[in-house]
Amino acid sequence: MATITLKGNEIHTSGNLPKIGDKAPDFELVKTDLSSSKLSDYKGSNVVLNIFPSIDTGICAASVREFNKKASGLDNTKVLCISRDLPFALDRFCGAEGLENVINHSDFRDGKFGKDYGLEITDGPLQGLHSRAVIVVDDSGTVVHAEQVPEIAQEPNYEAAIASLS
Template identity: 80%
Template sequence: MATITLQGTEIHTIGTLPEVGQKAPDFELVNTDLSTSKLSDYQGQKVVLNIFPSIDTGICAASVRAFNKEASDLSNTKVLCVSRDLPFAQGRFCGAEGLENVINQSDFKTGQFGKDYGVEIVDGPMQGLHSRAVVVVDENGTIAYAEQVPEIAQEPNYEAAINALS
C-alpha cells in the first residue's frame, strides 16, 4: 500500500508500483474503438504508461498533452494513457485536442490493471480510480522507471520518464 495525498489529505493505493528491474505485469485494456490490447502487443518496443485518475481533470489532461508532445520525438516508443475513464471520454478529449501521438487505454471493465500495478485508490473521494503514476517499460518488458506521484494534484516528472527511455 502506498500513501499519497489529494490536496494534502492522505489517501492510499491498493499496493505499490512494480519495481525497476522486474518484468512488467501484462494487462488487457480497452482502446477507444472498444477493441482490447495487451502490453505483450507492444513487445520489442518501449512503452510509457501515463497513469491517472480521469482525463476530465486539469492535471491529467496536462500530462496527456505533455506526453503527446514528447512522443512525437521518440523512436520505437508508445505512450499509453491509462485511466478508468470510459473509452468514449478518452477519445473525445484527444479528438478535441488534436492529440495523435498517444494511445488511450481504459481499465473500466475490470480494474485489474489498477490492482496489478498497485495504483487503484482504496479510500477517499477518488476510491476506485487510479493514482497518478508513470511506468516506463523497456523493449524487453522490464520496468526501467516507476514514479508514484505523491500528490494527485501534481504533475509527474516528465524529464525523468523520458530520460529512462535512453
C-alpha cells in the same frame, strides 16, 4: 500499500508499483475503438504508461498533452494513457485536442490493471480510480522507471520518465 495525498489529504493505494528491474505484468485494457489491448501487443517497443484518475481534470489532461508532445520525438516508443474513464471520454478529449501521438486505454471493465499494478485508490473521494503514476517499460518488457506521484494534484516528472529510455 502506498500513501499519497489529494490536495494535502492522505489517501492510499492498493499496493506498490512494479520495481525497476522487474518484468512488467501483462494486462488487458480497452482502446477507444473498444478493442482489447495487452502490454504484450507492444513487445519490441519501449512503452510509457501515463496513468491518471480521470481525463476530465486539469492535471490529467495536462499530462496527456505533455506526453503527446514528448512522444512525437521518441523512437521505438509508444505512450499509453490509462485511466478508468470510459473509452469514449478518452477519445473525445484527444480528438478535440488533436492529440495523435498517444494511445488511450481504459480499465473501466474490472479495474484489474489498477489492482495488478498496485495503483488503485482504496479510500477518499477518488476511491476506485487510479493514482497518478508513470511506469516506463523497455523493449524487453523490463520496468526502467516507476514514479508514484505523491500528490494527485501534481504533474509527473516527465523528464525523468523520458530520460529512463536512454
